[in-house]
Amino acid sequence: MSGHYHNGMDLLTAKDVERIYLVTDQLQLHRDWVVVPLACAKEAFAIVQPDGKLLLRPPAGDLFEPWIDGLSARLSAIDLSRTARLGVDDPMRHLTGPHAPHAQGTQRYLQEHASLNIGRSEGT
Numbered sequence: 001m002s003g004h005y006h007n008g009m010d011l012l013t014a015k016d017v018e019r020i021y022l023v024t025d026q027l028q029l030h031r032d033w034v035v036v037p038l039a040c041a042k043e044a045f046a047i048v049q050p051d052g053k054l055l056l057r058p059p060a061g062d063l064f065e066p067w068i069d070g071l072s073a074r075l076s077a078i079d080l081s082r083t084a085r086l087g088v089d090d091p092m093r094h095l096t097g098p099h100a101p102h103a104q105g106t107q108r109y110l111q112e113h114a115s116l117n118i119g120r121s122e123g124t
Helices: 014-026 061-069 071-076 105-111
Strands: 045-048 054-057
Touching: 014 054, 014 061, 014 071, 045 071, 061 071
Parallel strands: none
Antiparallel strands: 045 054
16 A cells, blocks of 8 residues: 555555455455545554444555455454345345435424415415
8 A cells, every 4th residue: 555645644545445345345244334434543453333333444554465464364353243244235224215214394294283374475
């Protein structure tokens, strides 16, 4: 990994992130459940968050190559039982996208409880 900097921060490139995802793909982890911030950490770490998502913070510079070489072994040693696997529907899909609850909004609520002038101009 060559140094990519923005505002004094070491950043991962798209190629670096893809290399990380290739390792997690080999472990059959759902990509939506693997979080890889673009800013590198001074000390690398990998943790499973309370919601089951895997947070990976790789190191910058020359430490990246040895880190990614040992990533599969380190992840295999972590309890990933709460992390979603490839080919399995996202366990939180009911909270996002077309499966998410739809807000009603004030207009619909007020239709039943207010006078007829809601949403109408004076002339109608």
